[in-house]
Each structure stands twice: as structure tokens, then as C-alpha cells.
Amino acid sequence: MMRWxxxxxxxxxxxxxxxxxxxxxxxxxxxxxxxxxxxxxxxxCLHCADEKAFLDPYVSQNTTVQYHYYEVLKDDGNAxxxxxxxxxxDIPTTSTPLTIIGSQxxxxxxxxxxxxxxxxxxxxxxxxxxxxxxIVGELIGNKNVGDIGDDGYTTTTFNIPFLGKIExxxxxxxxxxxxxxxLDGFNPCAMWALLFLMSMLFNMDNKRKVWILGLTFLGTSxxxxxxxxxxxxxxxxxxxxxxxxxxxxxxxxxxxxxxxxRKYLKARKEEDGCEVIDESRRKRMMKQVLSITSQKVFVLAxxxxxxxxxxxxxxxxxxxxxxxxxxTQILSMNAxxxxxxxxxxxxxMICYLLDDIIVFAIGMWTMKLTGFSTKYAKYSxxxxxxxxIVIxxxxIVHPEWLRLSFS
Amino acid sequence: xxxxxxxxxxxxSCLLMKPRIQKVQESMSAITFEHLDFxxxxxxxxxxxxGKKLPVYxxxxxxxxxxxxxxxxxKTDELERKIHDAMD
Numbered sequence: 001m002m003r004w005x006x007x008x009x010x011x012x013x014x015x016x017x018x019x020x021x022x023x024x025x026x027x028x029x030x031x032x033x034x035x036x037x038x039x040x041x042x043x044x045c046l047h048c049a050d051e052k053a054f055l056d057p058y059v060s061q062n063t064t065v066q067y068h069y070y071e072v073l074k075d076d077g078n079a080x081x082x083x084x085x086x087x088x089x090d091i092p093t094t095s096t097p098l099t100i101i102g103s104q105x106x107x108x109x110x111x112x113x114x115x116x117x118x119x120x121x122x123x124x125x126x127x128x129x130x131x132x133x134x135i136v137g138e139l140i141g142n143k144n145v146g147d148i149g150d151d152g153y154t155t156t157t158f159n160i161p162f163l164g165k166i167e168x169x170x171x172x173x174x175x176x177x178x179x180x181x182x183l184d185g186f187n188p189c190a191m192w193a194l195l196f197l198m199s200m201l202f203n204m205d206n207k208r209k210v211w212i213l214g215l216t217f218l219g220t221s222x223x224x225x226x227x228x229x230x231x232x233x234x235x236x237x238x239x240x241x242x243x244x245x246x247x248x249x250x251x252x253x254x255x256x257x258x259x260x261x262r263k264y265l266k267a268r269k270e271e272d273g274c275e276v277i278d279e280s281r282r283k284r285m286m287k288q289v290l291s292i293t294s295q296k297v298f299v300l301a302x303x304x305x306x307x308x309x310x311x312x313x314x315x316x317x318x319x320x321x322x323x324x325x326x327x328t329q330i331l332s333m334n335a336x337x338x339x340x341x342x343x344x345x346x347x348x349m350i351c352y353l354l355d356d357i358i359v360f361a362i363g364m365w366t367m368k369l370t371g372f373s374t375k376y377a378k379y380s381x382x383x384x385x386x387x388x389i390v391i392x393x394x395x396i397v398h399p400e401w402l403r404l405s406f407s
Numbered sequence: 408x409x410x411x412x413x414x415x416x417x418x419x420s421c422l423l424m425k426p427r428i429q430k431v432q433e434s435m436s437a438i439t440f441e442h443l444d445f446x447x448x449x450x451x452x453x454x455x456x457x458g459k460k461l462p463v464y465x466x467x468x469x470x471x472x473x474x475x476x477x478x479x480x481x482k483t484d485e486l487e488r489k490i491h492d493a494m495d
Contacts, residue, residue, distance in 0.1 A: 192417040199416040271479025274418035276445070276459040286446055359419075371422025373480055 033129040035122050036066045038100040038136045040082045040093075042073040046238070048097040051109035054118075065122060068136075072096060085136055088145050092337050101125065102132050103148050108335025110399075111243060124153045176330065177344045179387065181351030184323040186380035190221055192277065193285055193312040194356050197305070198363050200293040207367070213292065213305045214360050220309035221356070222349055228317055229324050229345050236332035249322075249329045250395035256322040257388030264381035272375040285312065323384065324348070326391055330402050408438045408474075408494065413452055413463040415445035420480045421462045427483040428462075435490065438466075466493050 037055065041048030052069065059067040070078040086093035091105050099106040099114075101121045106114055125132040131151045138145050194217055201210040239245045276282070288308045295301040317324065327348055331341055355372075362370045394401050412428055414421035432440045443451055445461060457463045457478075464486070465476040475493040 191419065195419065195422070196417040271460065271477075271481075273420045273479035274415065274461045276415075276461060282446070369422050371419045371425065373423060374420050375480070 033126060033132055034064055034066060035101060035125050035132065036068065036134050036137055037118070037122070038068050038070065038085075040070045040072050040078065040098040040100075041096045043071055044073075045096055047109040050111060051097045051099065051114070054109070054111070054115050064126060081140070084139055088135065088139060089148065094337070100136050102153075103135050103151050104153055106335070107337070108237075110333055110335060114335060121153060125151075128152065173331075173334065173344055174347055177327065177347035178351050179383075180323055180327045181348035182354065183380045183384040183387070184348075185352040185355050186377045186384075187316055190309075190312050190316050191356055191359065192274075193217075193289070193308060194359065195369060196286065197289050197292065197308070198360070199369055200289055202363075202367065202369070204293060207364075209298070209301075211364065213301060214364065216302050216305045217309045218353060218356060218360060220306045221313050222353055224310050224313040225317070225324070225352060226345060226349050229328050229348070232325055233328040233331055233341060233345070236329050237335075246329075246333075246395055246399060249326060250392045252322040253326045253388045253392030253395060256326070257385045257390075257392055260381045260385030260388060264378060264385060267378045267381065272373055272378070274374060281315070323388070326388065329395075330391070333399060333402050408469060409441060409467045410438050410490065411441045411443060411455070411463075411465045411467070413443045413445055413455070413457055413461065413465075415461055418445075418461045423480060424462050424486075427481075427486060430483050431487050431490070434487065438490070464489075466490060 037059070039048075039051060039055065041051070055067050059065050070081060072079040072082050082093050082098065085091075085100060089100070089103060089105060092107065095107055097107075097109050099109075099118060101118065102125050104121045106117050106121070108114060128151075131153070133148070133151070135145055135148060194214070197217060198210065198214060201213060204210070236245075236249075285308070288304065288311075292301050292304040292308065295304060328345075331344055336344070359370065359372075391402070414424070428440075432438075445452055455463075455465065457465075457476075460478045462480075463476065463478045466474045468474050475489070477489055481489075
């Protein structure tokens with residue numbers, strides 16, 4: 001037993017740290033003032049309507065809160081006010097709904113996530129009245145707001161057993177992108193296609209062609225996966241306010257998680273080695289690779305490589321057990337700016353392709369293909385399985401806990 | 408004696424095992440090594456009914472009877488020991 005723990009200690013500690021970084025308990029703060037909520041929205045905006053539907057009954061039941069709605073699409077004055085607030089608070093004002101409370105802001109609205117964030121901010125100011133400053137009210141009254149300073153509010157403070165308070169949110173999303181992308185990268189399909197392609201290309205004895213075709217394969221793989229994730233993120237951003245969709249994705253995470261755990265438990269008892277993929281798919285892949293390497297017209301070989309990477313990665317999406325879908329769902333729940341979304345997708349993408357990039361780089365350096373143990377793929381099923389189950393449960397029980405990063 | 412080793416070009420474990428198998432081959436001159444590719448020697452490999460894990464090693468005695476078969480990644484000395492044990 002001790003030997004087992006010693007051998008897998010690093011992995012167990014990593015898995016526990018990862019789960020703790022998500023399963024953290026927000027710190028509760030400890031006399032009530034009247035708090036103003038300013039909501040900037042657009043007529044016809046689904047998320048703005050959702051937020052109004054949340055705020056209307058909440059404000060009518062809470063006399064310590066006032067709420068002001070500003071339509072920015074049809075009313076230029078309101079749009080100018082929003083821009084002025086953006087400058088004063090140094091925040092992005094490109095998307096709606098935009099909610100300002102004191103000097104805090106929330107972009108977007110997702111039921112079960114952003115509503116909790118709004119309530120947290122209100123609770124913070126009511127518990128810390130000296131920290132509250134109605135910045136928007138001052139701007140509307142044409143006062144000079146001067147230096148706004150730090151009001152001390154942070155939803156990013158978490159209590160982690162043994163480690164105490166940790167500013168977790170700034171690191172959680174990049175960490176999650178890193179972990180999930182790496183776990184997804186252990187998926188063997190694209191690696192196998194790359195290895196087969198490179199071994200056939202090495203026979204051509206033309207290093208320049210191997211470089212071009214190898215990089216074409218990696219570049220197309222990145223574009224296909226990135227394209228899928230951007231498309232899913234856009235869909236998720238549009239649909240994420242629908243609770244049923246969130247539960248559907250949670251179900252995918254749970255099924256994927258248990259599937260991964262089952263794979264780990266099965267592989268644990270077996271020898272480390274390569275699993276032979278389905279015969280018809282393998283033959284199709286080989287036929288495609290052979291047609292690339294025997295192609296006399298180089299441009300057609302490049303196009304063939306792009307087609308190979310496209311189909312291999314499309315299939316890889318199916319055997320990824322929903323990891324990219326779950327990650328984009330978490331991004332949409334955080335209502336980030338397009339730049340932040342792109343950055344996190346890029347981190348995911350790089351980690352996803354890292355093993356392929358390493359194999360390709362070493363192969364090109366030595367002109368010899370290097371093998372690696374498949375035992376790490378086995379542990380990726382264990383860690384991936386636990387992570388997906390934890391995320392699936394949180395999506396159903398505490399979706400607000402998946403709000404991992406705030407600007 | 409003869410050892411049939413079945414590998415595939417797309418298999419990272421097979422690539423990992425390649426230099427190790429080479430080492431064992433050089434140190435065991437009493438054994439004839441036959442290398443089969445899972446995809447390019449399809450008929451021969453199918454006849455051996457090796458299942459769904461690679462690489463696979465099958466040892467035959469001088470009479471052509473199968474003595475032992477095993478599969479997967481292992482260190483050079485482990486591979487050597489397995490073959491030696493089967494020969495004894």
C-alpha cells in the first residue's frame with residue numbers, strides 16, 4: 001500500500017490540489033445601507049431580459065437595494081453614460097448586460113452563476129458600508145470621482161484547508177485550461193496519425209517536405225479544434241442561461257467522467273501498450289497517409305494532409321468524452337471578454353497539441369521517431385475522470401463555484 | 408528458437424520498445440528474431456490472433472511450437488528475463 005502511495009504520490013497530490021482549487025469554499029464576510037444597482041442593457045438582448053427578470057422581484061423584496069435600468073442601443077445618452085463609466089472604472093463596455101454596483105461590475109448574465117455574483121457584491125457592501133461608494137451616482141451627478149481605489153471586495157478569496165486564504169480565481173481558469181487541454185491531448189488518435197505520417201515521410205528522405213507536411217498537420221489540427229471550441233463557446237454563451245442546457249452538459253461531464261474512470265480501472269490491470277484502433281478507421285487513415293506520401297504534386301499532398309488532420313481531429317472530438325465542450329461551457333459561465341476567451345482557448349489548444357509538438361520536434365531534430373510510454377495516458381483517464389465528475393456535480397449543485405476568473 | 412515481434416508504425420509503445428528489442432536481439436544470438444508490422448504484414452498477423460494490444464512477442468521452440476506470448480512495454484532486462492525463463 002505504502003509503495004503504491006509512494007509511486008503515485010505526486011499524481012494523487014496533484015489531483016487533490018486540482019479538486020481543492022475548484023471545491024473551495026467562498027469566504028463569508030461579516031449593517032445594511034442602501035445599495036444602487038445600475039444595469040446597462042439592450043432591448044431584444046436575451047441575457048439582459050434574464051437579468052431584469054431576476055432583479056425585478058429581488059429589488060421589490062429588498063428595500064435596501066435600488067435598481068436603475070439604462071437602455072443603450074436606442075438611447076445615445078445612456079450609451080455615453082456607459083462609456084463614461086467604462087473610462088472612470090477602467091472596465092470594458094463592449095457587451096451587455098453590464099451591471100455596476102459600487103465600483104464593482106459584472107458582464108453578462110447567466111442564471112445560477114452571475115446572479116449569485118451580484119448578490120455577493122450587494123452582501124459585501126451591506127456588510128462593509130464604509131467600503132461602498134456609489135460611483136455611477138456620482139458620475140450621473142457630474143461629480144469628479146477622482147481616484148476610485150480598492151474597495152477590498154474580492155470573490156477570489158477562498159479558504160483552502162491547510163493553505164488558508166488563497167487568491168484562487170486569477171489562477172483557476174488558466175490552471176483548468178492547462179489541465180484539461182493536457183488531459184485531452186493524451187487522446188491517442190491524432191498522435192497515431194502524426195506518427196504514421198512522419199514514419200512514411202521519413203522514407204521520402206526530403207526533410208523540407210517532412211517539415212511542411214508535419215507543420216501542416218499540426219496547424220490544421222490546431223485550427224480544427226480551435227474552430228470547434230469557438231463555435232461551441234458561441235453557442236454555449238447564447239444558450240447557457242437555459243438551465244436545462246447546463247444540466248445536459250453536466251450530464252455529459254458525468255458520463256464522460258465515469259467512462260474515463262472505467263477506462264482507467266480496465267487499463268490498470270493490463271500491460272502498458274498501444275490499443276489497436278478500429279480496423280476500418282485505421283485502414284482509412286493509412287490509405288489517406290499513403291496517398292499523401294505517394295502524391296507527385298506537392299500541393300495535393302499538402303491538401304491531403306489538411307484533410308487527414310481535419311478528419312482525425314473531428315473524430316478526436318468524439319473520443320475526447322466531452323472535455324472541450326465542458327471547458328467552453330465553463331468559459332461561457334464566466335462571461336469573459338472575447339480576448340480572455342481566446343487566450344484561455346489558446347492555452348487549452350497549446351496543451352492539447354503539446355505531446356504532438358514534442359514528438360514532431362524531436363523527430364525532426366533526430367530524423368528518428370521517438371516512442372513514449374502509454375502509461376501516462378492511463379493516469380490521464382483517472383485524473384480526467386475525477387475532474388469531469390467534480391465539474392459535472394458542481395454544474396448541477398453549485399454552478400456559481402465554477403465562476404473561476406474575474407477581471 | 409524464434410521470437411516473433413509484432414509492432415506498428417503508429418504505436419508509441421512500439422517505438423519505445425524498438426531499441427530495447429534491438430539490444431535483446433544482439434545479446435541473444437541463439438534466437439532468430441522475426442519482425443512483423445501490424446498493418447503491412449496483415450495476413451501473418453491475423454493468423455496469430457494477437458488481440459488488441461501492441462507490441463506482442465511470441466516465442467517458438469525449435470519444433471515450431473509456441474512456448475510463450477506476452478505483450479506491452481517493459482524494460483530491456485525484463486524482456487530478456489521473460490525470454491530466458493521461457494527457454495528454460
